[in-house]
Amino acid sequence: xxxxxxxxxxxxxxxxxxxxxxxxxxxxxxxxxxxxxxxxxxxxxxxxxxxxxxxxxxxxxxxxxxxxxxxxxxxxxxxxxxxxxxxxxxxxxxxxxxxxxxxxxxxxxxxxxxxxxxxxxxxxxxxxxxxxxxxxxxxxxxxxxxxxxxxxxxxxxxxxxxxxxxxxxxxxxxxxxxxxxxxxxxxxxxxxxxxxxxxxxxxxxxxxxxxxxxxxxxxxxxxxxxxxxxxxxxxxxxxxxxxxxxxxxxxxxxxxxxxxxxxxxxxxxxxxxxxxxxxxxxxxxxxxxxxxxxxxxxxxxxxxxxxxxxxxxxxxxxxxxxxxxxxxxxxxxxxxxxxxxxxxxxxxxxxxxxxxxxxxxxx
Amino acid sequence: xxxxxxxxxxxxxxxxxxxxxxxxxxxxxxxxxxxxxxxxxxxxxxxxxxxxxxxxxxxxxxxxxxxxxxxxxxxxxxxxxxxxxxxxxxxxxxxxxxxxxxxxxxxxxxxxxxxxxxxxxxxxxxxxxxxxxxxxxxxxxxxxxxxxxxxxxxxxxxxxxxxxxxxxxxxxxxxxxxxxxxxxxxxxxxxxxxxxxxxxxxxxxxxxxxxxxxxxxxxxxxxxxxxxxxxxxxxxxxxxxxxxxxxxxxxxxxxxxxxxxxxxxxxxxxxxxxxxxxxxxxxxxxxxxxxxxxxxxxxxxxxxxxxxxxxxxxxxxxxxxxxxxxxxxxxxxxxxxxxxxxxxxxxxxxxxxxx
Numbered sequence: 001x002x003x004x005x006x007x008x009x010x011x012x013x014x015x016x017x018x019x020x021x022x023x024x025x026x027x028x029x030x031x032x033x034x035x036x037x038x039x040x041x042x043x044x045x046x047x048x049x050x051x052x053x054x055x056x057x058x059x060x061x062x063x064x065x066x067x068x069x070x071x072x073x074x075x076x077x078x079x080x081x082x083x084x085x086x087x088x089x090x091x092x093x094x095x096x097x098x099x100x101x102x103x104x105x106x107x108x109x110x111x112x113x114x115x116x117x118x119x120x121x122x123x124x125x126x127x128x129x130x131x132x133x134x135x136x137x138x139x140x141x142x143x144x145x146x147x148x149x150x151x152x153x154x155x156x157x158x159x160x161x162x163x164x165x166x167x168x169x170x171x172x173x174x175x176x177x178x179x180x181x182x183x184x185x186x187x188x189x190x191x192x193x194x195x196x197x198x199x200x201x202x203x204x205x206x207x208x209x210x211x212x213x214x215x216x217x218x219x220x221x222x223x224x225x226x227x228x229x230x231x232x233x234x235x236x237x238x239x240x241x242x243x244x245x246x247x248x249x250x251x252x253x254x255x256x257x258x259x260x261x262x263x264x265x266x267x268x269x270x271x272x273x274x275x276x277x278x279x280x281x282x283x284x285x286x287x288x289x290x291x292x293x294x295x296x297x298x299x300x301x302x303x304x305x306x307x308x309x310x311x312x313x314x315x316x317x318x319x320x321x322x323x324x325x326x327x328x329x330x331x332x333x334x335x336x337x338x339x340x341x342x343x344x345x346x347x348x349x350x351x352x353x354x355x356x357x358x359x360x361x362x363x
Numbered sequence: 364x365x366x367x368x369x370x371x372x373x374x375x376x377x378x379x380x381x382x383x384x385x386x387x388x389x390x391x392x393x394x395x396x397x398x399x400x401x402x403x404x405x406x407x408x409x410x411x412x413x414x415x416x417x418x419x420x421x422x423x424x425x426x427x428x429x430x431x432x433x434x435x436x437x438x439x440x441x442x443x444x445x446x447x448x449x450x451x452x453x454x455x456x457x458x459x460x461x462x463x464x465x466x467x468x469x470x471x472x473x474x475x476x477x478x479x480x481x482x483x484x485x486x487x488x489x490x491x492x493x494x495x496x497x498x499x500x501x502x503x504x505x506x507x508x509x510x511x512x513x514x515x516x517x518x519x520x521x522x523x524x525x526x527x528x529x530x531x532x533x534x535x536x537x538x539x540x541x542x543x544x545x546x547x548x549x550x551x552x553x554x555x556x557x558x559x560x561x562x563x564x565x566x567x568x569x570x571x572x573x574x575x576x577x578x579x580x581x582x583x584x585x586x587x588x589x590x591x592x593x594x595x596x597x598x599x600x601x602x603x604x605x606x607x608x609x610x611x612x613x614x615x616x617x618x619x620x621x622x623x624x625x626x627x628x629x630x631x632x633x634x635x636x637x638x639x640x641x642x643x644x645x646x647x648x649x650x651x652x653x654x655x656x657x658x659x660x661x662x663x664x665x666x667x668x669x670x671x672x673x674x675x676x677x678x679x680x681x682x683x684x685x686x687x688x689x690x691x692x693x694x695x696x697x698x699x700x701x702x703x704x705x706x707x708x709x710x711x712x713x714x715x716x717x718x
Contacts, residue, residue: 027676030659032669034486035479037547043539051465052536062539075548076492076535085550088560111463111529118397118455135381142385145422149511152521153420153435156507159524160500167496167531174499174528177506181521182458184514185400188422189391192403198385200426201419208432303380316378324374 039080054104054168067095067276069165077165091161096276098162098217100268103172106261110175115254117186125246126194133244136310136319139199140239141187143304147232148180148187150207151262154224155180158217172265179258186251199307205298209291218273222284225266227291230341231299233259234334235308238326242311267341274346284347289354296356299331325363332363383426400451400515415440415512423512439509443625444565447616450515453609457522462602464533472594473541479669480592481543483660488538489546490650490657492531494580497552498572498610499527501559505568519613526606533599549657551647566621566628567635573614575639578693579649581607582686583661589678590664611693618697629699633707636699640710643690644683644717651682680717687714 040061045052057063062078072087092098100106129137155173162170191198206228213220236259240252274280299305305327310316312330313323335357342349386407394402403409408424417423417440419431439445447453476484502520509517538545552559559576562568584607587600622629643649650657658679659672665682666675687710691703702708 027673028653030662030672031656032659034547034656034659035482038482038485038544041544042542043544044542045536045539047470047540051463051468052470052540053465054532054536057535057539059539062545073548073550074493074497074552076489076545079489079493079545080547082548082550085548107528107532108463108465111461111465114458114461116397116458118393118399118458121398123393123398132378132381135384138384139380142422142425146420149420149422152517153507156503156524159503164496170496170499171528171532174503174524177503177521178525181454181518184422185454185518188408188514189398189403192389192405192408193391193398195388195390197387197389198408198422198425200380200383200385201421201428201431203428203430204419204432204434207420208434211434303377306376306378306380309374309376310378316376320373320376324376325372 037080039078050108053108054171055108058104065095065099066165069093069095069163071163071165074164077167089161090163092158092217093163093165095166096218096273096280098166098169098269099272100169100172100265101272102264102268104168106265107168107172107175110172110179110258110261113257115182117182117189117251121186121189121250122246123189123193126190127245128195129244130315132310132316132319133314134194134196135199136307137194137244137248138191138196139303139307140235140311141191142199143202143302143307144232144235145184145187145198146202146204146207147228148183150210150228151224152177152180152184154210154213154220158220162217169269172261176262176265179262183251183255183258186255190248190251200303202302203298205294205301209294218270218280219287221266221269222287223291225263226270226338226341226345227288227295229259229263229266230338231295231331231334233263234330234337235304238308238312238330267345270347271345281347284345285349285352288342288347288349289352292349292354292357296354299360300356328360328363331360335360380426383428385424385426396455399455400518401455404451411442411446412512413442415442415510417510417512420511423514435510437508437510439505439513439565442513443621443628445505445509445513445516445617446624447516447519447613447620449612449616450519453613454515454518454522457519457526457606457609460605461525462529464529464536464599467602468533468536468598469595470536470540473537473596474593475542476592477668479663480667481541482546483663484541484592484596485538485543486546486660487650487657487664488534490549490551490655491534492538492545493548494552494648495527495530495534497527497559498577499524499531501568501572505565509565516613516617519609523606523610523613526610530603530606533603537596537599549647549655551655566617566632569614569617570632570635571639573611574618574693574697575636575643575690576648577607577610577614578690579643579651579686581611582689583651583682586682586685589682590661592664615693615697618699622698632699633702636694636702636708640708643687643710644713649686651679651686684714684717687717 072090073085210223236256243249309323309327310319312326313319391403418433418435420435503524559572584600584604591597647655662675662679665678
C-alpha cells in the first residue's frame with residue numbers, strides 16, 4: 001500500500017482532498033478529517049495454522065503493553081487518542097494489577113474448547129443411584145455452583161475497572177465468566193435430572209472471603225485461584241475418578257479443562273504481580289495467612305466433606321471409612337499442590353502453613 | 364491422584380444436611396433441543412420470585428441455611444427489573460452459536476484494498492473495537508449486582524459479555540490483517556450523563572444499550588453484505604449480526620415484560636426513549652449517524668471508493684432509514700409503539716425525510 005513517511009511513522013496516503021468528494025445536492029461535503037490519522041500503518045498479520053489468534057496481533061506498537069496505562073477512555077491499544085474525551089472509571093491501570101502473558105492464548109483456547117451441556121452431555125447415560133449417593137452428588141453440585149457463582153461475581157465486579165490497555169485480560173476473563181455460567185448450568189441440569197434436586201446452600205466462608213477482597217484484582221485472584229481454585233481442581237479430579245456415568249464424566253472432564261485455564265491465568269498473574277511489584281510478596285504472605293485460616297475452617301465444616309466422602313465410598317457406610325480416607329487424601333493433595341504453587345509464585349508458605357492445613361499433609 | 368492408603372478407621376460423618384436440601388424427586392428429560400434450561404424449570408426450581416430475598420448467593424431452589432453469610436449485596440432483586448420471557452432460549456442459542464474469530468472467518472480471502480477503502484474499513488474497525496466492549500463492561504457490572512435467583516437473564520448477559528469480547532477481537536484482527544492499522548478513536552462512549560455506562564437502573568441501561576445502541580449497530584451489521592469488501596468481512600459482519608440480534612432481543616423482551624408487569628414505570632421509560640431518539644441519527648454512537656466520522660468511511664465502502672462517495676452516501680441513507688424502521692419495530696414489539704402514533708416521537712418524521 002502506498003504510504004508516506006511522517007516523523008518516522010508510516011501513515012496512510014489517502015489524505016483529504018485526494019480526489020472524489022465534491023458538492024452534490026443532498027450530499028453533505030465530507031471533511032475526511034479522519035484520514036491519515038494512524039499511529040502505525042502497514043500492518044499485515046497473516047493467518048497461520050491456527051488462523052489469526054489474538055497473540056498474533058502483537059506486532060509493532062500494537063504489541064507494546066505499557067507498565068502503566070493512564071488513558072481512562074476506551075481507546076484501543078495502538079489507536080490514536082482524541083483530545084477532550086472524558087474519562088471513565090477504569091481504576092486498574094497498572095500492568096502488574098492484572099497482567100498474565102498467557103491471557104491471549106488462553107482466550108483463544110477457551111473459544112476453541114467450547115462445549116454445550118444441552119446437547120453434548122449424554123444425559124441418557126444417567127441411571128438411578130442409591131438415595132444417599134444421589135443426595136451427595138446433588139450437594140456437591142450445589143456447592144460447586146456457589147463456587148462458580150462467586151467467581152462470576154468477583155470477576156464482573158473488577159472487569160469493568162480494568163483498562164483497555166490490557167484488553168487481552170478483559171477478554172480472557174469474559175471467557176472465564178462464560179465458563180462459570182456453563183458449569184452452573186451443567187451442574188443444575190445434573191442435579192435436576194436424576195431423581196434428586198439441589199442440596200443445601202453453603203455457609204460461604206471462603207465465598208465471603210473472595211467477595212470481600214476489594215484491595216485489588218490481585219488479592220481476589222489469590223483467594224479465587226490460588227486458594228479456592230487449587231482446591232476446586234482437586235475436587236473436580238476426584239469427582240472425575242468417581243463419576244457414575246458418562247454424563248458426569250463429561251461434565252467434570254470439561255470443567256477440569258475450563259478450570260485449568262482459569263488457574264493458569266490466575267497463577268501466571270499472581271507470579272507476574274509478585275515479580276513486578278515491590279512489596280507484593282510480603283502482602284501476599286499476609287493475605288495467605290488469613291486465607292489459610294478461612295480455607296481450613298471451611299474444609300472442616302463444609303458439607304463438601306461428608307458429601308464427597310459418600311461419593312468416594314459409594315454410600316454413607318463406605319463414606320465413613322474408605323470414602324473419608326479418599327477425601328482426606330484429596331485434601332492432602334490440594335495442600336501439597338498449594339504449597340508447590342506458592343513456592344513457584346515466589347511466596348513460599350511451607351514454613352508458615354497454618355497448622356489446620358498442615359495436618360492434611362499426613363494423608 | 365495417587366492411591367489412597369487404606370486405614371482401618373471409622374470417621375464421623377455429618378449427614379444432617381440431607382434433611383435440609385431443596386425439593387426432591389426432580390427428573391428433567393431432554394427435549395428436542397436437548398436438556399435446555401427450560402426443561403429444568405421444574406417445581407420450585409422454576410418458581411421465579413417477584414422480589415428476591417436471596418442475599419447469600421444461594422442457587423434458586425436450594426435449601427436455605429440460617430447461618431449463611433449475607434454476601435450478595437444485590438441491587439437488582441425485583442423480577443420486573445430484569446426478567447424476560449425468552450431468556451432460556453437466548454442463552455441456549457448463544458451456546459449453540461459461539462464462533463471463533465481465529466478460525467471461522469476466512470481471513471485468506473482478504474486482498475489488498477485501495478488506500479481510501481482500507482482506511483475506511485480500519486476506521487470502522489477502530490470504532491467497533493472501541494465500542495463493542497461497552498456492551499461487555501456494562502452488562503458484566505450488572506451481573507454482579509443481580510440476585511442469582513434470576514439465573515436465566517444473568518446467563519444471557521454473561522453470554523453477551525463473551526460475544527462482545529469476540530467482537531472486540533474480530534475487529535482488531537481485521538484492522539491489522541490487511542496492510543492497515545488502527546486509527547483515531549471516536550470517543551463515542553464516554554461518561555456523559557445519560558450514557559450507557561452511567562445508568563443507575565438496569566432497564567434504563569438496557570433501553571440505551573440493547574434497544575437504541577445495539578439496535579443501530581445490528582442494522583449495520585446486517586448490511587455488512589453491502590459494505591463488506593471480501594468474504595472475510597462479510598462473514599465477520601454476518602456472525603456479529605447473529606450475536607447482536609440476541610442482545611437486542613434481550614432488551615426488547617425485557618422492556619416488554621417490564622411494560623406488562625410494572626406499568627407504573629411506563630412514563631419513565633418513555634423519557635429514556637425520548638433521549639435515545641434525540642440522538643438516534645445525530646449521535647456519534649451510531650456509526651452510520653449524521654455526526655459520526657464513520658459515516659464518511661461507510662459511504663466510501665458502500666460506494667466502492669472515495670471517488671464514488673456520492674453514490675455511497677445514497678446507500679448510507681438507506682441504512683439510516685432501515686435503522687429507523689427497525690428501531691420503530693422493536694419499540695412496538697416492546698409495547699411502546701403508541702409513541703409513534705400519538706406524536707410523541709419524531710422518528711416517523713425522521714424516517715420519512717431520511718431519503
